Amino acid sequence: MTNASAKTIWEEYKQLHPDAPDNYVAWAFGDSKEMADELLELVLNGTKTATASNYSLYGEEDELPYPGLHNILLDGNGEAKAIVVTTDVDIVPFDEVTEEHAYLEGEGDRSLEFWRKSHEDFFTREMEEANLTFHTKIPVVCERFKLVYKK
Numbered sequence: 001m002t003n004a005s006a007k008t009i010w011e012e013y014k015q016l017h018p019d020a021p022d023n024y025v026a027w028a029f030g031d032s033k034e035m036a037d038e039l040l041e042l043v044l045n046g047t048k049t050a051t052a053s054n055y056s057l058y059g060e061e062d063e064l065p066y067p068g069l070h071n072i073l074l075d076g077n078g079e080a081k082a083i084v085v086t087t088d089v090d091i092v093p094f095d096e097v098t099e100e101h102a103y104l105e106g107e108g109d110r111s112l113e114f115w116r117k118s119h120e121d122f123f124t125r126e127m128e129e130a131n132l133t134f135h136t137k138i139p140v141v142c143e144r145f146k147l148v149y150k151k
Contacts, residue, residue, distance in 0.1 A: 005080040006072045013083050013149045025063075026072040026080065031125060033076030039107070040075050043082060044150055048106035054123050055091055055139035057130060065089050065143045084145040094123070095136040104144060 006026040014020055029039035029051065042048035058064060065071075069086040094116075102115035124134040 003072075003074070003078060003080065005078070006074070009072055009080040009083065009149070009151065016149070021068075021070060024070040024072055024083070026074055028074040028076065028078070031122065036074065036076040040073055040081055042106045043073060043084065043147060046147070048104075049146065050101055050104035050106075050142065050144045052097065052101070052105065052119060052143070053141045054126055055141050056132060057126055058141075064091075064141060070148075071145065081151050082147060083149040085148050086143055086145050088144040090142045091139050092142060093137045094119070094140050097140055097142060101142050101144075 003026050006024075010024055028036035030036050039048060039051075053065075055064075065086045066089060067086055071084045071086065072080050073082040073084060075081050097112070097115065097119075099112040102112040103110045105115060107118060108114035119140075120134060123138065123140075127134050127138075
């Protein structure tokens with residue numbers, strides 16, 4: 001099922017950037033409406049320029065992010081609000097995520113300690129749903145991006 005608001009924002013973006021690729025991915029941050037809205041707001045105000053995902057949960061059909069990937073960010077209601085372009089991707093063990101990456105994620109006090117606590121909680125919830133167990137060596141996809149369009 002295609003998200004109508006994602007299609008609309010993509011058409012608006014393509015009008016301004018006709019050289020943009022034909023493909024994109026649309027998604028929301030986190031695992032709740034509140035988290036999606038909160039993290040989206042951090043992107044829109046320029047605080048959040050990175051994100052992290054659990055590599056272990058990517059399926060065979062799931063494409064890992066890559067530099068140049070266009071991402072349509074959805075709010076907690078599934079409405080498209082912004083487009084970011086992935087600039088860098090690194091896959092590292094959870095316990096090797098850097099202070100710089102934690103800071104770029106823009107969450108909480110932007111410290112590595114806050115990042116580890118909040119992401120351990122989040123990854124644990126995700127992994128429990130998949131009957132997996134969190135540990136500090138799980139591979140984490142550390143993605144950096146730049147905001148290129150917002151509603």
